[in-house]
Amino acid sequence: MADITETSNVVAFTPERLEKVKEVIARYPEGRQKSALLPVLHIAQEQWGWLSNEVMDYVADILSIKPVEVYEVATFYTMYHLDPVGKHVIEYCRTGPCCLMGGEDVYGYLKQKLGIDAGETTPDGNFTLKEVECLAACGWGPVFQIREKYYMNLTNERVDEIIADLSR
């Protein structure tokens, strides 16, 4: 494994996050540091908001794997953003049980309120909207997720409150 404290890349983890990355890598058996790829990409996304090629190359360097090994993973999993995103990424569940609870109507209202469609970011850069599949909160639908927080039992009024709260 490369010495992860010395890197020629322009991008670099903050010292706290670098510590966390080292800790994650140490969880796996010797020579199996590639197992840390998904968790490390989560940490990278937390820092930069999205995964640029430079960031992915940097992660490859840290894990002593080829850049393509990072690209093929980052493009497979839907939670990694490969383009810049807004300050708040709203991941809206559009799957069956949420729809039964009125999810489609609330989704329509949310899109209208933000003035954007799925995959777009508001002009002020505050919100990006993403459609996602089942969030495993079907009994409490409709539901969306922003970072690590779930917003459940959504109604148009709840959407108004949440957006107002996050716009402050």
Add this chain to the structure above:
Amino acid sequence: MAKKILTEHINVPGIETFDVYRQHGGYAAVEKALKTMTPDEVVEEAKKSGVRGRGGAGFPMGMKWGFLAKPEGIPRYLVCNADESEPGTFKDHHLMRSIPHLLIEGMIVSSFALGAHKSFIYVRGELLYVVRILEQAIAEATAKGFLGKNILGTGYDLELVVQPGGGAYICGEETALLESLEGKRGNPRNKPPFPAVKGLYQSPTVVNNVESIANMPWIINNGGDAYAAIGIGRSTGTKLISASGHIRKPGVYEIELGVSVDEFLNSDEYCGGVRDGHYLKALVAGGSSVPILPAHLITKTANGEDRLMSYESLSDGGFATGTMLGSGGFIVFDETACIVRNTWNFARFYHHESCGQCSPCREGTGWMEKVLHRIEHGHGSMHDIDLLVDISKKIEGNTICPLGDAAAWPVASAIRHFRDEFVWHITNPQEASRPGAVYMGDLAVA
């Protein structure tokens, strides 16, 4: 009140902390297993309990443990499948966030039984907040000497690692999960070799669902025979059911296997019935992948017997008139639900989540979505109905992993039981193209 094994203490304030969990009998199973039992004796209790895999497949857990290869000098792994992503299923999510130490305790006992010294909990990436909860619980258990080196002075070492996924339903399939855990795309592996022989890092590995593992503390404390005495026939013990859709009380309920579907749906102890002013149209009993049944086949079998919440009774009649318990995702549709729209929605899900490795699944799921989209939006032809059946048959059984079957069954069963509704959509294109348009026998309402 029905027997509670997993949820007895779930609403106790502070139960997510080590101390409160311990005050309510927590970690007694770790003490009992590590101090008074051999690993083989723990495996034996699991076998006696008859507990079956709670992720959906329903394979006896003890028997699965018995298949684990034990070559000298090679580590063995236990991996907990916490990648719950099946639409309609949210029980593991509820269990982990509410009572995380129950899973940790189950992991310790199970790892001891299997001779694993490093075990993993693979959590779906969407539940990063649950990852934090589990990490906190692991830190507490480690500080109290229930994890780490020389646990409780017994000489047994165990390290638990929580691994977040990246948001892919396919990673709930055990070999795809192992690929993902190795830092790769979640493409399922060919079997054999099975994980019990060559799993994580080519080492013998057992992959079990959260709920299955969470049963172990009770089984150790009370004995496998006591567990087997609960339930009905080969459906032993209790089961968490995630109830959603058009019911008065959506949520997660623990049932004794064998309670009737009618009681589960209508009693106040559970779902509380279909929401006020409406009536039952259809029901998916075990998560989106299992066949949907119309109202007249869900509370009674084709023979007119009461349908029970058990592996056997729900599948009574095969796919012609039955379904599966699956993961316990109980989705209820009242008369306002459009079956065509819901089937299209599920088809979209499977298309989106197909890993793309096998052609029948990669191409077939997209094709089904496209055909269903045009029927739902008033552009379908009568030929499309048979085309859908044909595509579903060509996916089913022709893929490396069961995602192909999971994608095919909801479409095939919707047509089997609700063909008239598809016909109505095709013959009334103007009506059908309105969102929420529903066929109700001779009466079409929106």
